[in-house]
């Protein structure tokens with residue numbers, strides 16, 4: 571099936587990421603989950619291999635590859651360790667993309683090469699304590715005073731916050747006491763007035779870095795605004811469309827990782843004198859898993875491919891994210907069932923995949939939000955037909 575979407579170049583990057591994930595990440599994935607320690611050394615190695623700028627244009631220091639290549643890379647990482655996959659995905663498709671999509675030439679030249687090379691990580695600050703699914707309800711304000719914006723408020727659940735060098739964030743733009751709209755800004759993480767809270771203690775993605783960020787009279791130059799006060803939020807929503815393809819890829823990888831472990835175990839574990847895959851209920855579970863993965867992968871690669879044709883993929887990205895994340899939850903649950911009691915303990919890893927899967931139905935738009943997006947799009951298309 572991959573051949574429908576893959577060129578030789580796609581095969582090459584996938585096999586490079588797969589080798590790295592299997593040789594360097596897999597041996598320590600369990601320990602990273604246990605300790606929750608951010609694997610800076612592995613992230614640095616990923617940077618050296620060019621994995622932190624895969625879809626970024628070459629002129630800004632990236633690999634200049636397409637969304638299919640990027641999705642294939644996220645899948646390979648997530649098959650082994652979803653924490654490393656989300657670290658890379660939040661950096662690339664969330665932290666870096668607002669600048670690539672809507673930044674000025676100066677902003678692109680100033681920030682993107684360091685992001686694409688992995689010299690610094692990027693983070694994406696949209697969610698607030700009172701603005702999650704309803705992200706436009708942002709309470710953070712950016713008031714124009716002279717040639718600076720003074721930013722006050724906070725962002726919550728920000729991936730890479732404690733490790734990043736640059737934050738893209740949204741804020742209500744205020745000028746002369748008037749609210750102009752939700753704008754997008756760039757803030758180096760060492761900006762005075764930016765405070766980073768301790769790491770969240772999470773169910774899964776335990777080796778990724780998730781924190782709240784506070785802005786207390788944080789001053790950024792006016793030139794750090796991305797676009798204008800009326801386009802910032804749109805840039806973030808556009809960024810999220812691409813982000814959803816990478817979350818869907820992360821879900822496919824998580825599902826595939828759990829499935830491969832279950833498949834292997836089913837050939838080794840014996841009960842009633844035969845390997846358990848020979849029992850139809852186990853064999854059928856494996857058949858359902860393989861089918862679900864194939865379907866989810868097709869949705870991911872189709873959305874990625876269509877985006878690479880320059881087409882609008884709001885609906886396709888939402889469908890891929892919705893379906894793949896729910897498939898990941900189902901498959902990781904069933905993988906534990908195939909392992910029986912051994913699936914419930916840490917030794918065999920499938921419980922890690924199960925814990926890592928849940929957030930896929932929440933982050934970058936919950937399943938409910940994806941259904942809202944899809945229903946809006948299909949009705950709109952039907953009415954316009």
Ligand SMILES: Cc1cc2nc3c(=O)[nH]c(=O)nc-3n(C[C@H](O)[C@H](O)[C@H](O)COP(=O)(O)OP(=O)(O)OC[C@H]3O[C@@H](n4cnc5c(N)ncnc54)[C@H](O)[C@@H]3O)c2cc1C
Pocket residue numbers: 660664693694695696697701702703704726727728729730772775780929932933934935936937938939942
């Ligand atoms: C580990 C992790 C990492 C994250 N990383 C980032 C990051 O890097 N940057 C960032 O900006 N955000 C990040 N997020 C935030 C994430 O995107 C939000 O948690 C998500 O969008 C949901 O928002 P919320 O948590 O406020 O839930 P809420 O919006 O409060 O939703 C609660 C429930 O209500 C439902 N709901 C809400 N509105 C509706 C509606 N209109 N119709 C039907 N149901 C509805 C939701 O589907 C959900 O079930 C991260 C979250 C997690 C857990």
